[in-house]
Amino acid sequence: MKKLLKILGLVLGVLVLVVLLGAATIQFSGIPSYDTNPPDLKVVPDSASIAEGKRLATLVCNHCHLSTAGKLEGKKMTDLPPAFGAAWTANITHSPNSRLAAYTDGELAYLLRTGVKRDGKYAPPWMPKFPLLSDDDLHSIIAYLRSDAPELEASDKVQPAPKPSFLVKLLCRVAFKPLPYPEKPIMAPPLTDKVAYGRYLIDAKVDCYSCHSADFKTVNILEPEKSEGYLGGGNLLLSPEDGKTVIFSANITMDKETGLGDWTEEDFIQAVRFARRPDGKPLRQPMVPFSALSDEEASAIWAYLQTVPKIHNEVDRGW
Ligand code: HEC
Ligand code: HEC
Numbered sequence: 001m002k003k004l005l006k007i008l009g010l011v012l013g014v015l016v017l018v019v020l021l022g023a024a025t026i027q028f029s030g031i032p033s034y035d036t037n038p039p040d041l042k043v044v045p046d047s048a049s050i051a052e053g054k055r056l057a058t059l060v061c062n063h064c065h066l067s068t069a070g071k072l073e074g075k076k077m078t079d080l081p082p083a084f085g086a087a088w089t090a091n092i093t094h095s096p097n098s099r100l101a102a103y104t105d106g107e108l109a110y111l112l113r114t115g116v117k118r119d120g121k122y123a124p125p126w127m128p129k130f131p132l133l134s135d136d137d138l139h140s141i142i143a144y145l146r147s148d149a150p151e152l153e154a155s156d157k158v159q160p161a162p163k164p165s166f167l168v169k170l171l172c173r174v175a176f177k178p179l180p181y182p183e184k185p186i187m188a189p190p191l192t193d194k195v196a197y198g199r200y201l202i203d204a205k206v207d208c209y210s211c212h213s214a215d216f217k218t219v220n221i222l223e224p225e226k227s228e229g230y231l232g233g234g235n236l237l238l239s240p241e242d243g244k245t246v247i248f249s250a251n252i253t254m255d256k257e258t259g260l261g262d263w264t265e266e267d268f269i270q271a272v273r274f275a276r277r278p279d280g281k282p283l284r285q286p287m288v289p290f291s292a293l294s295d296e297e298a299s300a301i302w303a304y305l306q307t308v309p310k311i312h313n314e315v316d317r318g319w
Pocket of ligand 2: 206
């Protein structure tokens with residue numbers, strides 16, 4: 001009996017040691033690195049693609065990378081949940097010292113699609129990935145980032161290195177892995193196919209689904225509709241204003257009691273483009289007014305939402 005206890009004790013001791021060693025390895029080696037294989041890509045910009053890229057960046061990049069000085073020089077992410085640690089968005093201006101300076105077009109496409117930086121480091125979940133964005137839209141963003149738009153003028157601001165928590169380091173090893181670089185060209189559906197285009201906007205282009213599903217930890221980036229609680233809201237977000245106030249994302253499925261089932265298309269367009277609800281309440285950040293979306297695009301999103309399975313989920317909106 002005594003011998004058995006001794007052996008059990010020994011096995012337990014070894015197990016604890018293995019877990020501790022594993023945890024220490026994750027803690028000290030930080031965010032993992034990967035081999036990169038960027039495509040051979042040279043974007044040829046023209047004024048139309050630069051203008052479209054600027055509009056897109058306003059929708060999906062600039063709220064994070066734009067400082068109060070109006071430059072894409074980065075800033076602290078004030079709405080990052082403390083459990084994730086601390087992060088600063090990168091300086092992506094034309095300064096030779098910016099984090100974008102050394103990137104080729106192919107490396108930039110690789111980063112935006114797979115989440116792997118040019119030095120091989122994985123960009124944690126605080127930098128979004130765009131694996132389903134069309135090639136044209138991706139190339140427009142790159143064309144814009146190379147343009148002489150005033151917000152891209154060189155700034156020498158150096159943002160601190162991120163301080164990922166143990167949780168982020170662990171998640172970057174077990175849950176968040178680099179996404180595969182698409183093997184075939186990706187094309188967006190035509191705007192005239194409203195439902196398909198609305199789906200493209202929600203899943204691929206503006207990323208509405210990642211905030212509006214149940215939890216960032218369970219979003220499915222490659223197959224967004226398989227995310228837990230797809231568009232049913234309840235994802236715990238923090239106000240970027242004070243980094244403390246909890247604001248749960250809204251249920252935007254067509255459920256009558258807990259979602260948008262009683263809204264009109266016009267109500268919806270107003271809410272999305274100007275962050276105003278039909279009852280007059282302003283929508284709080286991190287929901288931003290997507291005023292760069294056209295009425296036509298917002299209407300396509302509305303058309304798609306009519307086809308999404310309803311979820312009955314009463315979200316505590318705090319009012
Ligand atoms: C939710 C906020 C957020 C959004 C939206 C966002 N980024 Fe970032 N981005 C970050 C953060 C945070 C970092 C710093 C990541 C790090 O150092 O680990 C970063 C880093 C970068 C880098 C530097 C990579 C490197 O090698 O250090 C580039 C380039 C970049 N982002 C471009 C973009 C572009 C282009 C878009 C839009 C298509 C975009 N980002 C959208 C938060 C964001
Ligand atoms: C960064 C996270 C985030 C993104 C991205 C986002 N939303 Fe929201 N959205 C929220 C939050 C949080 C609320 C709740 C705001 C509040 O309660 O004041 C909200 C509220 C809404 C509402 C109001 C619903 C209601 O019942 O009041 C609509 C409609 C909406 N979002 C649609 C969209 C659409 C469409 C997109 C994409 C174009 C989108 N959102 C992108 C976070 C986000």
